[in-house]
Amino acid sequence: MRQGAKYGALAGAIVVVIAAGVVLTLVTRARPSDRHPDAYLVDAGISGCGTGWSQPTAGVQTFDVTNTSIAGMEVYLQSAATKDVYLDLEALGAGTTARGQAVLGAGRYRFVCLPADADPIAGPVVTVSGPKHVAHATTGIPPVTQNDLIPASKQYGAWIESRLPVLQSETDRLASDVASGDLGRAKTDWLIAHLEYETLGAAYGAFGDADTAINGRPASGRTALDDPELTGFHKIEALLFSGAQASAIAPYTTRLGNDVAALRADFPNARIDPLDIGLRAHEILENALQFELTGKTDGGSHTDLATLDANLTGTVHALEPLRGILKTRYPDLAKTDAAIAATQHLVESFRGADGSWAPLNTLTTAQREQLDAHVDATLELLAPIAAICDVRRSAS
Structure with missing residues (x-):
């Protein structure tokens, strides 16, 4: 469970809960036996959206929302005045009931139903009576529009193009x-180039097949060394650090250079999906x-920690164009920045004075636990960003 979450134990529709400024996702489907005694039974359909919620008082509001239409539906609970979103039920299938919970102060609210193709x-509009300010109140999130995200996408794309x-x-x-x-020099330069690529994580969707060619992982059941279809950084890593001859490595380094040149030529015509940046800000780590932290991508260089370091840098760059959106919507943004920096x-600290990185398997149990705890805590803070964006x- 993500920090700050409050939701019922149900499973099948996706419930995004905005609690204390944090937006969270849970898979849920209600059964009759799961009915919460205090839940409002709310209908969400074409002919009746948000009916069933009446005469509420400030405090915890629990909703069992049923999609009464014949198609998929998304449902928001928002302020009637500001349109700030307090609850978001995503991918609510026909006939599915999903539970959500929000803590609301006095005010005017309404449900909004969003059919897939309408x-x-x-x-x-429902008036919540009682005190305006209540303990542990859910923080409403101002909706993000496509127009908000397009400048962020362009800014990030320009940075990628510069790299x-x-x-x-x-x-x-x-x-x-x-x-x-x-x-010997090739091993050093391989790491430099690979880490550069690993900072570009929020753009991989726009790279298309080029990402697989440049930085693909071996097929299931194969290693980077014995996968005949693998090219790119991980194939070169496996060859370099297994003692292969230069003549065996050269075709792959030549192809890597060609693939990167092709990506550079094609990228100005590519489009970074504005939604990808917020999503990838969490997914990179x-x-x-x-x-990296399981050693699954280690092809013999034992530089997983260096890659993690580059991924953290990539996360910082993915967040940068979103700051204008997040600063008014995510109260834990400064805490997130601090967690990334601390991680x-x-x-x-696992890098030597000579620039070499400690192999992952040389960390002590205490060091590994500390590292895992830092990464987990940072992921917790990054998790809401995709939903906010x-x-x-x-x-109307």
């Missing part, structure tokens, strides 16, 4: 090292936890 439907010439020069230098037979400081349609 205009939003505003439900009746691709650097990446190309680094991969060209790697290819030159191998061509000259200087494999989540993937590092899954792959990166810890990771970099989700585009929400509004009813």
